[in-house]
Amino acid sequence: MLTTxxxxxxxxxxxxxxxxxxxxxxxxxxxxxxxxxxxxGAMLEADLTGSDAHGIFRLPGYVKALKRGAMNPRANxxxxxxxxxxALIDGDHGMGHVVMTYAANLAVELARGxxxxxVGARRSNHAGAGATYAAIPLRRAMVGxxxxxxxxNHMAPWGGSEPLLxxxxxxxxxxxxxxxxxxxxxxxxxxxxxxxxxxxLDGKPMPEGWVQHRQDGSSITDxxxxxxxxxxxxxxxxxxxxxxxxxxxxxxxxxAAFGRDIRDFAxxxxxxxxVGQFVIALxxxxxxxxxxxxxxxxxxxxxxxxxxxLPGGDDIRVPGMGRxxxxxxxxRDGVPLNAAVxxxxxxxxxxxxxxxxxxxx
Amino acid sequence: MLTTxxxxxxxxxxxxxxxxxxxxxxxxxxxxxxxxxxxxGAMLEADLTGSDAHGIFRLPGYVKALKRGAMNPRANxxxxxxxxxxALIDGDHGMGHVVMTYAANLAVELARGxxxxxVGARRSNHAGAGATYAAIPLRRAMVGxxxxxxxxNHMAPWGGSEPLLxxxxxxxxxxxxxxxxxxxxxxxxxxxxxxxxxxxLDGKPMPEGWVQHRQDGSSITDxxxxxxxxxxxxxxxxxxxxxxxxxxxxxxxxxAAFGRDIRDFAxxxxxxxxVGQFVIALxxxxxxxxxxxxxxxxxxxxxxxxxxxLPGGDDIRVPGMGRxxxxxxxxRDGVPLNAAVxxxxxxxxxxxxxxxxxxxx
Numbered sequence: 001m002l003t004t005x006x007x008x009x010x011x012x013x014x015x016x017x018x019x020x021x022x023x024x025x026x027x028x029x030x031x032x033x034x035x036x037x038x039x040x041g042a043m044l045e046a047d048l049t050g051s052d053a054h055g056i057f058r059l060p061g062y063v064k065a066l067k068r069g070a071m072n073p074r075a076n077x078x079x080x081x082x083x084x085x086x087a088l089i090d091g092d093h094g095m096g097h098v099v100m101t102y103a104a105n106l107a108v109e110l111a112r113g114x115x116x117x118x119v120g121a122r123r124s125n126h127a128g129a130g131a132t133y134a135a136i137p138l139r140r141a142m143v144g145x146x147x148x149x150x151x152x153n154h155m156a157p158w159g160g161s162e163p164l165l166x167x168x169x170x171x172x173x174x175x176x177x178x179x180x181x182x183x184x185x186x187x188x189x190x191x192x193x194x195x196x197x198x199x200x201l202d203g204k205p206m207p208e209g210w211v212q213h214r215q216d217g218s219s220i221t222d223x224x225x226x227x228x229x230x231x232x233x234x235x236x237x238x239x240x241x242x243x244x245x246x247x248x249x250x251x252x253x254x255x256a257a258f259g260r261d262i263r264d265f266a267x268x269x270x271x272x273x274x275v276g277q278f279v280i281a282l283x284x285x286x287x288x289x290x291x292x293x294x295x296x297x298x299x300x301x302x303x304x305x306x307x308x309x310l311p312g313g314d315d316i317r318v319p320g321m322g323r324x325x326x327x328x329x330x331x332r333d334g335v336p337l338n339a340a341v342x343x344x345x346x347x348x349x350x351x352x353x354x355x356x357x358x359x360x361x
Numbered sequence: 362m363l364t365t366x367x368x369x370x371x372x373x374x375x376x377x378x379x380x381x382x383x384x385x386x387x388x389x390x391x392x393x394x395x396x397x398x399x400x401x402g403a404m405l406e407a408d409l410t411g412s413d414a415h416g417i418f419r420l421p422g423y424v425k426a427l428k429r430g431a432m433n434p435r436a437n438x439x440x441x442x443x444x445x446x447x448a449l450i451d452g453d454h455g456m457g458h459v460v461m462t463y464a465a466n467l468a469v470e471l472a473r474g475x476x477x478x479x480v481g482a483r484r485s486n487h488a489g490a491g492a493t494y495a496a497i498p499l500r501r502a503m504v505g506x507x508x509x510x511x512x513x514n515h516m517a518p519w520g521g522s523e524p525l526l527x528x529x530x531x532x533x534x535x536x537x538x539x540x541x542x543x544x545x546x547x548x549x550x551x552x553x554x555x556x557x558x559x560x561x562l563d564g565k566p567m568p569e570g571w572v573q574h575r576q577d578g579s580s581i582t583d584x585x586x587x588x589x590x591x592x593x594x595x596x597x598x599x600x601x602x603x604x605x606x607x608x609x610x611x612x613x614x615x616x617a618a619f620g621r622d623i624r625d626f627a628x629x630x631x632x633x634x635x636v637g638q639f640v641i642a643l644x645x646x647x648x649x650x651x652x653x654x655x656x657x658x659x660x661x662x663x664x665x666x667x668x669x670x671l672p673g674g675d676d677i678r679v680p681g682m683g684r685x686x687x688x689x690x691x692x693r694d695g696v697p698l699n700a701a702v703x704x705x706x707x708x709x710x711x712x713x714x715x716x717x718x719x720x721x722x
Contacts, residue, residue: 085446086476086647115447116479120648143610159677162668172606182609184602217671234596241545241680244665245533248543249504252657253648259661286447287481287614296613300620304605307523310578316520319602 009202011342012334017360018056019044021349025059028352029066030073035098042097046129047335049323051185053194054128056337056357057201060344062095062126063352070273071095071125077102080122085114088254089121093272096127100277104136104144107281111142115286120254124275126151130171131185131323137173137281138181141290144173145280149251149258151273152265155189156230158240161214163230163264167193168246173320175284177294179301180324188243189231196231199223201340227266251276370563372703373695378721379417380405382710386420389713390427391434396459403458407490408696410684412546414555415489417698417718418562421705423456423487424713431634432456432486438463441483446475449615450482454633457488461638465497465505468642472503476647481615485636487512491532492546492684498642499534499542502651506641507532510612510619512634513626516550517591519601522575524591524625528554529607534681536645538655540662541685549604550592557592560584562701588627612637 022043026036039062047055065071075094079087087106091099103119110117127133130146137144150166157164167189174182187193191210199206200223211220211229220229233239251258256276284293301318309316330336337357346356383404387397400423408416426432436455440448448467452460464480471478488494491507498505511527518525528550535543548554552571560567561584572581572590581590594600612619617637645654662679670677691697698718707717 081647083476083644083647084474085478086644088648113445114475115444116477117446118477118643143614156671157665157668157677157679159670159674160665160668161671164665164668172610174606174609182606184606186596186599186602190596212671215672217674234599235547235551236595238547238595241547244679245535245543245545248535248658248661249533249643252654252661253504253645255649255653258657260664282479282610283444283447284614286442286444287449288616292616293613296619297609300609300613303621304518304521304525307518307521307525309520310517310522310573311576313520313578316518318518318605 009339010336011339013337013357013360014334015044015048015331017357018047018335021345021354021357021360022056022059024354025063025348025352028354029063031095032074035073035095038101039095039097042101042128042132045132048327048330049129049131050326051129051131051194053192053198055335056345057197057341058126058128060348063348065125066095075099079106085110085117087117087119089119091121091124093123093125096125096275096277097132099124100127100133100146100279101136103277104133104279104281107279108137108140108142111137111281111283112140115283117281118278120250120276120278122254122256122274122276124256124277125273126275127277129185130169131173131183133279134171134173134185135181135183138175140281141175141284143175143282143284144171145282146171146277147246147250148277149247149256149262149275150193151262151275153262154193154231154265155233155240155243157244158233158237161217161230163266164259165240165243166247166262167231168243168250170242170246174297175294176297176301177291179298180320182297182301182318183320183323185319186234188234188239188246190234190239191231193231196223196226200226201338250278254278370700371697372700374698374718374721375695376405376409376692378718379408379696382706382715382718382721383417383420385715386424386709386713389715390424392456393435396434396456399462400456400458403462403489403493406493409688409691410490410492411687412490412492412555414553414558416696417706418558418702419487419489421709424709426486427456436460440467446471446478448478448480450480452482452485454484454486457486457636457638458493460485461488461494461507461640462497464638465494465640465642468640469498469501469503472498472642472644473501476644478642479639481611481637481639483615483617483635483637485617485638486634487636488638490546491530492534492544494640495532495534495546496542496544499536501642502536502645504536504643504645505532505534506643507638508607508611509638510608510617510623510636511554512623512636514623515554515592515626516594516601516604518605519594519598522578522591524627525620526601526604527608527623528592529604529611531603531607535658536655537658537662540659541681543658543662543679544681544684546680547595549595549600549607551595551600552592554592557584557587561587562699611639615639
C-alpha cells in the first residue's frame with residue numbers, strides 16, 4: 001500500500017511531551033530514574049537531530065525486548081578490564097544507551113589522565129544513534145569516536161549473498177568553536193537500516209541499489225521484500241571492508257558477537273545477544289591549544305561551505321550542520337511523527353498504563 | 362595514446378634487485394643508511410603487496426622533492442608533546458615513510474604501557490601505503506589504525522566543485538592466527554589517486570563516475586583530463602564526510618594543513634607543505650586473551666570466505682587476503698613493472714649515478 005503524500009500522515013509533538021512520554025515508558029519497564037533519563041534523553045536527541053529511525057520509532061521494539069527479558073532494565077554494568085587508557089565493560093544485557101553512555105563517560109575519564117581512552121563493551125544492546133556517544137566527549141573538549149557491531153546482520157561480505165555483516169556504523173565528533181561541532185554518523189551500508197525502515201513505514205519504493213536479491217543480486221525496491229535480500233555496502237568492497245573491521249573491533253575484540261554468531265535479519269528474533277561496541281575519547285589539548293584548534297575547525301568549516309558549488313546543486317554541508325539546524329527547528333516547532341508510529345506508541349501506552357503521547361503535547 | 366594490451370609493456374624484477382635499487386637511490390639522495398632502509402622497505406612492501414601506486418612508481422617524484430629540498434633527507438624527528446598514551450611529533454619535513462615508521466613505533470611503545478597509543482605527526486610528507494604503518498603494531502599483537510590528510514587536494518566537499526579535500530586514506534590492521542592479518546587500506550575517494558594514475562600511465566580510459574568535471578559535474582574518463590575535474594568520494598556524502606573527519610584529525614589536530622591550506626592537484630607543485638598523519642596502536646591483550654582473539658578472527662575469516670557467493674561472482678575475500686597472495690606470488694616471480702616506469706627510473710638512475718634497475722637481475 002504505497003501512499004503518495006507524507007505530509008497528511010505526520011503530526012508535530014513537542015520535545016517536552018516526547019521526553020516525558022519516553023521517561024514514563026522507561027519507568028513502566030522498570031528502569032531506574034537515572035537510566036530512564038539516559039534512554040529518554042538519547043532517544044529524544046535522535047528525534048530532534050533527524051536520526052528519526054533511532055528515536056521513538058524504536059520504542060515498541062525496546063519495550064518488547066525489556067518485557068521478554070532480552071534487555072535487562074536493571075543492568076549492573078561492570079568493568080572487566082581496566083588499564084591506564086583502556087577498559088572493557090560488561091553491559092549485563094542492559095539497554096545500549098545506558099551501557100554506551102557509561103562507556104563514553106569512562107573513555108573521557110581515561111582520556112583526562114592519559115590523553116586518549118578506548119572503552120569496549122560486551123553484552124550490550126542496540127544503542128540508537130552512534131552520534132550520541134561520539135558527542136559525549138565534546139563536553140570536555142575531546143574528540144569522540146564510536147563503532148558498533150550491529151545486533152542483526154543485514155549485509156553480505158563483498159561478492160557474497162548471505163547476510164553475515166551488520167551495517168556496523170561509525171560516528172566521529174570533533175569540537176568546533178562558534179560553528180556546530182563536526183559530527184559524522186554513518187552506517188557502512190549504502191542506506192542505513194533506519195532509512196530503509198522509514199521507507200517501509202511510509203510505504204514508498206526504495207531507490208535502486210540499496211538492497212540486492214540473495215538469489216541473483218538484482219535490485220529490490222519494494223521495502224516489504226527486504227527479507228529476500230541483503231543491503232549493499234557504501235562504496236562497494238570498501239564499505240564491506242569497513243563494516244568488517246569495525247565489526248571485529250566492536251565484536252570479537254570485546255568478546256562479543258560477529259559474523260555467523262549474529263542472526264540474519266530475516267530470521268525470527270530471539271536468543272541471548274552479545275552486542276559489542278566501542279567508544280574512544282581523545283583530548284584535543286594534548287595536540288594543539290584548544291582555542292587554536294577550535295578556531296581552525298571554524299575557519300575550515302566556513303571555507304568548505306562557502307566554496308564553489310556544482311551548478312544546480314544543493315548547499316554544501318559539513319557533517320553536523322544539518323543536525324544542528326534540525327535540532328533548532330524541532331525544539332521550536334516540535335518533532336514531526338509519522339501517524340503510524342504515533343498509533344503504535346499509543347497502543348503501547350495502553351499496555352504500559354501510561355498517558356498516551358497523543359494526549360500530551 | 363591508448364594501448365590495448367598491458368602484458369607486452371611489463372617486466373618482472375626480483376624483490377632483491379628492487380630493494381637494492383631503492384636503497385641506492387635513497388643513499389644517493391643523502392638519506393642515512395637506517396632511513397634509506399625504512400623507505401626502501403616501505404616502497405618494496407607496497408610493490409610486493411599490490412599497492413603499485415605507492416611503490417617504485419613514486420620514486421621519481423620523491424627524488425625530485427628530495428633534490429629541491431621539499432623533502433628533508435636528514436630529518437630530525439622530535440617529540441613536541443607526549444602524554445601517557447598520546448604524542449605529537451614534528452617530522453622536520455622528512456620522508457613520510459621515516460616519520461610514520463617513527464610514529465607507529467612510538468604508538469606501540471605507548472600502547473604497551475597504557476593499552477592504546479595515538480601519535481600524530483606534523484611537517485611530515487607523503488608516506489606511501491597506509492597499510493605499512495597500520496601493520497607495524499601487528500608485530501606486537503596489536504591493532505593498528507592509520508589516517509592521513511593528503512598532501513594534495515583531489516576531492517570537492519559533497520555538492521561542491523573545488524578540490525578542498527584530499528582522498529584522505531585510512532588503514533586498519535587486525536591480528537589473525539593462521540590466516541593472514543585483516544588489513545584494510547582505502548582512500549575515501551571512490552578510486553584512489555594511485556589507481557587513477559595507473560590508468561594514466563597505461564593510457565586506458567577510466568570507469569565512469571570516478572572523476573567529475575568541475576564546471577558541470579559530468580563524468581571525465583580520459584585520465585589525461587583529470588586536472589579539469591575532481592575525484593568523487595566513495596559512497597557519496599559518506600565518503601566526503603569520512604575524508605573531512607580523517608583530514609581534521611590528521612591535519613589541524615596536529616597543527617598540520619587541511620582544506621584551503623593544501624594546494625589543488627592541478628596547481629603547480631611547490632611551497633613548504635605541512636602534511637599531517639596519525640597512527641593508533643591498540644593492545645589486544647587488554648581486551649581478550651590473545652590466542653582466543655586470534656582463533657576467533659581466523660574462524661570469522663573462514664566463515665566469511667566460505668559463505669554462499671552471488672551467482673557468477675568472484676571469490677569472497679577478506680581485506681588482507683589479496684595482499685598476502687600477491688606478496689607470495691611476487692616474492693617468488695618478481696614484481697611486474699610497467700615499461701614506462703622502468704624507463705623513467707632508469708633515466709633517474711643515470712642522474713643519480715647508480716646502477717640502473719634494468720641492469721640488475
